[in-house]
Amino acid sequence: MQPVVLLISLILMALLSTIFLLAARASRGPGPGPKANAKRTGLIWALTILGVIVSVGSLRSWPHALASTSDALEVNVSGGQWWWDIDTTEIPLGKPVNFNVTTEDVTHGMGIYDRDLTLLTQVQAIPGYTTQITYTFTEPGSYQVLCMEFCGVAHHDMVNEFEVVVVEE
Amino acid sequence: MSIAIEPGAGAPAATAPQAGAIKVTMILSGAVFTLMMVFGLIMRAAQGQWIELDPALFYQILTAHGAGMVGTAALSGAAILWYFSGRHVVLTAGIFWAFLCLFLLGVVLILGAIFIGGFGGAWTFLFPLPALSGGAWEAGAAAAFMLGYVAIGVGFLLYYLELGRQIHARYGSLVRALGWNLILGREDDNPPPPTIVAAAAVTIFNSIGIILGAAVLIASLVHLLVPGFEVNALLAKNLIYFFGHVFINASIYMAVTAVYEILPEYTGRPWKSNRVFALAWNAVLIFVMAVYWHHLLQDVVMPPWMLVVGQLVSYFSGIPLIAVTAFSTFLYVRGSKMTWDLTSSLLVLSVAGWSVGSIPASIDGMISVNKVMHNTMWVPGHFHTYLLLGEVAMAFGFMAWLVRGKTISEMGTLDRAAFGTYLAGAAGFVTVFLFSGAASIPRRWAVHYEEWLTHDRIGTVFSVLVVLATLVFVVRFVTRLGRNED
Ligand code: HEM
Ligand SMILES: [Cu+2]
Ligand SMILES: [Cu+2]
Numbered sequence: 001m002q003p004v005v006l007l008i009s010l011i012l013m014a015l016l017s018t019i020f021l022l023a024a025r026a027s028r029g030p031g032p033g034p035k036a037n038a039k040r041t042g043l044i045w046a047l048t049i050l051g052v053i054v055s056v057g058s059l060r061s062w063p064h065a066l067a068s069t070s071d072a073l074e075v076n077v078s079g080g081q082w083w084w085d086i087d088t089t090e091i092p093l094g095k096p097v098n099f100n101v102t103t104e105d106v107t108h109g110m111g112i113y114d115r116d117l118t119l120l121t122q123v124q125a126i127p128g129y130t131t132q133i134t135y136t137f138t139e140p141g142s143y144q145v146l147c148m149e150f151c152g153v154a155h156h157d158m159v160n161e162f163e164v165v166v167v168e169e
Numbered sequence: 170m171s172i173a174i175e176p177g178a179g180a181p182a183a184t185a186p187q188a189g190a191i192k193v194t195m196i197l198s199g200a201v202f203t204l205m206m207v208f209g210l211i212m213r214a215a216q217g218q219w220i221e222l223d224p225a226l227f228y229q230i231l232t233a234h235g236a237g238m239v240g241t242a243a244l245s246g247a248a249i250l251w252y253f254s255g256r257h258v259v260l261t262a263g264i265f266w267a268f269l270c271l272f273l274l275g276v277v278l279i280l281g282a283i284f285i286g287g288f289g290g291a292w293t294f295l296f297p298l299p300a301l302s303g304g305a306w307e308a309g310a311a312a313a314f315m316l317g318y319v320a321i322g323v324g325f326l327l328y329y330l331e332l333g334r335q336i337h338a339r340y341g342s343l344v345r346a347l348g349w350n351l352i353l354g355r356e357d358d359n360p361p362p363p364t365i366v367a368a369a370a371v372t373i374f375n376s377i378g379i380i381l382g383a384a385v386l387i388a389s390l391v392h393l394l395v396p397g398f399e400v401n402a403l404l405a406k407n408l409i410y411f412f413g414h415v416f417i418n419a420s421i422y423m424a425v426t427a428v429y430e431i432l433p434e435y436t437g438r439p440w441k442s443n444r445v446f447a448l449a450w451n452a453v454l455i456f457v458m459a460v461y462w463h464h465l466l467q468d469v470v471m472p473p474w475m476l477v478v479g480q481l482v483s484y485f486s487g488i489p490l491i492a493v494t495a496f497s498t499f500l501y502v503r504g505s506k507m508t509w510d511l512t513s514s515l516l517v518l519s520v521a522g523w524s525v526g527s528i529p530a531s532i533d534g535m536i537s538v539n540k541v542m543h544n545t546m547w548v549p550g551h552f553h554t555y556l557l558l559g560e561v562a563m564a565f566g567f568m569a570w571l572v573r574g575k576t577i578s579e580m581g582t583l584d585r586a587a588f589g590t591y592l593a594g595a596a597g598f599v600t601v602f603l604f605s606g607a608a609s610i611p612r613r614w615a616v617h618y619e620e621w622l623t624h625d626r627i628g629t630v631f632s633v634l635v636v637l638a639t640l641v642f643v644v645r646f647v648t649r650l651g652r653n654e655d
Contacts, residue, residue: 005538006607009529010600016491016528020521023499024509027436031504040445044492051484054535059477063536064469081303106298107402109467109544111611117620119541119609124468127297127402131469148467148544148611150291152298153225153305156614 002118067096067134077145079125080104081152084145084160092167096136101125108158109148115141122148137164187262188571191252192650194269195568198245199643202561205237206639210632216617217625225305227615228289232314235292236279239417240321242556244272245564246423247328250371252567253364253430258335264327271324278317286310291613293413294318296385296405300393308393315386315393322379322386329379333372336365343369347454348447363429363440366447367422370454375419377458382412403468407461414461421523421555422453424563425494428516431570432498435513435577436505440497449489456486463534467543476536483534487527495524508577511584511642515566518592522558526551529603544613546624547606554599557635558592565591565642572649587641594634601628 066072075097076087091097101110103125111122112135120143123133137143140163147158208230215222222230251265282288288310290299299311333343340346340361346369350357361369385408388400429440462479465471498520507513529551533542542548580588605624610617617625 001538001541002607002609005532005542006603009532009603012528013525016495016525017521019499020495020517020524023502024517026499026503027505027507027509029504032500036500040492040496043496044488047488047492048485051481051488055481055484058535058537059480062473063540064473064476081301105301107295107406111544113609117609117618119545119611121540122467122543124465126406126468126470129403129470133469146611150228150293150295150298150613152301152303153228153289154303155228156224156616 064133066098066132067136069098072096072098072134074098074100076100076102077110077125078102078104079108079110079147079158081106082147082154082158084110084147084158086145086160086162088162090163090165091137093137093140093164095167096134098132098134099123101131101133102129103127106151107149108151111146111148113144113146114139115143117144124149140164140166187251187255187260187265190262190265190269191248192571194244194248195564195571196647196650198241198248198564199568199646201237201241202245202564203636203639203643205234205241206632206636208234208237210629210636213625213629213632215615217622217629218617219626219629222615224615225287225289228291228305228613229283229287231613231615232289232291233280233283236314236318237276238556239292239413239420240272240276240279242420242560242564243325243416243423245567246420246560247325249427249564249567250364250368250423251328251332253426254332254336254368256430257362257365258332258339260335261331264331268324268328271320271327275317275319275321275324278313278320282310282314282317286313288314290314293409294386294389295409296389296400296402297392299389300396312390312393315390318386319383322383325379326376329372329376332368333376336369336372340365340369343373347451348442348444349451351442351444351447352451354444360442363442363446364426366442366450367426367429370450371419371422374415374454374457378412378415378419381408382416385409385412403470406465406468410464411458411461414464415457417552417556418457421560421563422457424519424560424567425523427563427567427570428494428498428520431512431567432501432516435507436501437507438501438505440501445493446497449493452489453486456482456489460486460534463539466534466536466539480534480536483531487531490527491524495520508579510569510573510577510580511588512566512570512573513577514580514588515562515569518588519559519562519566522562522595523555523560526554526556526559526599529554541609542606544611545606546602546608546610546612548612550599550602550606553595553602557595557599562591565639568642568646572646572652583641583645587638587645590634591638591642594631594638597631598628598635601631 077099078085101123108125112120121135123131142161142163144161147155214220287306336346346361346365348366385405391398392400433439460482462475463483466476533539610621
């Protein structure tokens with residue numbers, strides 16, 4: 001997902017930068033025509049319609065939806081300054097996993113990274129709450145949990161790992 | 170080609186802006202911006218392992234950089250708004266000095282807390298981290314840090330009280346100053362100029378932001394002193410991000426008045442309030458307060474509707490910015506035959522940087538994207554775009570204008586080189602952050618993995634360019650200021 005997000009962002013940013021550059025150049029040219037305000041109205045409508053489409057498309061299935069507890073594996077993760085405790089060290093491949101995340105002290109962030117250090121998903125660990133996310137692993141191997149919310153001097157040391165294994169049924 | 174123009178021409182003598190206080194504030198802002206950029210450069214070089222920095226010191230510098238930059242952006246924005254509001258209403262000079270003194274008191278407390286007390290809980294003081302440092306700092310340091318915020322907050326409340334009071338006196342009500350007669354199509358023989366519309370909106374939303382910020386600061390302070398006093402961590406986080414988001418955005422919304430008031434000297438076309446303009450500012454007033462939920466998109470226990478609002482408003486906030494501020498800038502510039510000196514170049518750049526920076530921000534505001542971008546380097550990537558190339562460019566543009574003198578002439582070699590270096594350095598610096606975010610590098614990590622060092626090192630090189638160009642802008646300002654007063 002990240003490369004696509006980066007590409008779209010950079011294209012849009014480059015496009016808008018180019019428009020600014022052309023606008024600065026246009027200071028030497030003729031003044032704005034009588035249609036300028038109609039163009040502005042058109043732009044507002046175009047941006048609004050685009051926004052509605054993107055919003056509906058991206059929210060139609062709720063991004064934080066959880067797998068039902070009957071067919072998912074429950075894994076409890078708790079964090080503290082500066083450690084992660086994961087109650088399951090071998091997680092089966094291809095099965096939805098519900099992570100139940102808690103903290104013993106301050107706010108932390110549980111980020112799951114694959115072997116190439118790509119962030120797959122994350123959730124905040126908030127004092128007094130259990131936060132839940134579902135993830136289904138599609139590759140076997142070792143994964144890391146990194147802290148994603150600043151939690152003091154050893155924030156960057158708050159790392160643990162688990163394995164995703166193929167289970168014969 | 171050069172044209173003679175009197176800066177501030179047309180302003181009645183009785184409402185002459187308090188130039189002295191404003192110039193002092195801008196010297197201070199320039200100096201702190203430079204120092205904090207050097208702190209930023211040190212962090213980048215440390216992440217790239219070109220220099221060695223103890224993690225505790227890294228996080229102290231991170232805290233100083235965050236609080237110092239946000240504070241200075243707000244300070245310079247406040248100076249700009251005060252200066253230009255002074256063209257339309259009479260403001261009491263003593264209030265600005267009181268504001269400045271409280272600000273400096275806050276700075277002393279914050280710097281002491283960090284570099285004497287060892288506080289390194291980041292500028293967002295996320296509850297209950299200030300009280301649970303794991304031995305890195307004492308409760309007293311955290312308390313001094315938060316008292317520093319309180320001092321700055323009180324100063325800002327005084328500032329807005331005076332601004333709101335004088336706008337009320339001159340325009341009858343804040344509602345009228347927000348342009349509601351224009352919106353409703355009513356006759357108004359004294360319509361509020363753009364600066365006053367901005368001032369009215371910022372006065373309202375930033376006062377609310379600061380009051381809610383003060384509430385969570387006081388709760389955190391009591392928690393430090395009375396350990397049995399518990400605060401709901403999620404509620405505290407909501408209040409902190411409401412305050413933090415509103416406050417940093419207010420700095421840009423104050424500074425943009427420099428564009429409204431200065432650019433017309435170049436284009437020959439006054440920036441006028443009209444219906445679309447007033448509608449945009451009223452939308453901003455609501456949006457800026459409703460959008461902070463985009464900071465809590467991974468706090469999945471939040472009511473889902475709040476996260477949905479966070480996503481929607483992140484996108485729709487871009488419309489007034491792009492279709493009104495940016496689009497109007499295009500129209501004013503087009504065919505104006507304007508002269509491109511340092512002032513006008515920086516001001517037009519600032520609108521561009523602000524608008525361009527809103528793109529990665531609203532994309533990260535999508536819950537599904539945020540799942541893999543939240544708290545990665547993507548976040549400093551987008552906000553450095555609209556701060557470094559937006560708010561700070563507005564402040565530097567304003568400073569260049571203050572010392573410009575009466576003639577406008579094309580940029581000289583040094584100005585051209587500094588402007589080009591700043592633009593190239595800042596654009597490169599923020600682009601590296603965006604690449605790092607896409608590469609999943611977490612933000613606020615003192616120690617980076619081998620795989621990430623290339624990003625950090627390229628970022629460091631671009632940072633050096635930004636610092637060099639900033640030095641030129643600030644030194645140029647201070648030396649010309651001296652020359653002008655001779
Ligand atoms: C030469 C210019 C600058 C450099 C080299 C720089 C560098 C940095 C670095 C390395 C970080 C930490 C990134 C991380 O999370 O790992 C950071 C964070 C930050 N910067 Fe800058 N920066 C610069 C300019 C600015 C400006 C102009 C502003 C605002 C006006 C600003 C505001 C911030 C804020 C608010 C943070 C977040 C602090 C936190 O995470 O607690 N920076 N900057
Ligand atoms: Cu952490
Ligand atoms: Cu925000």
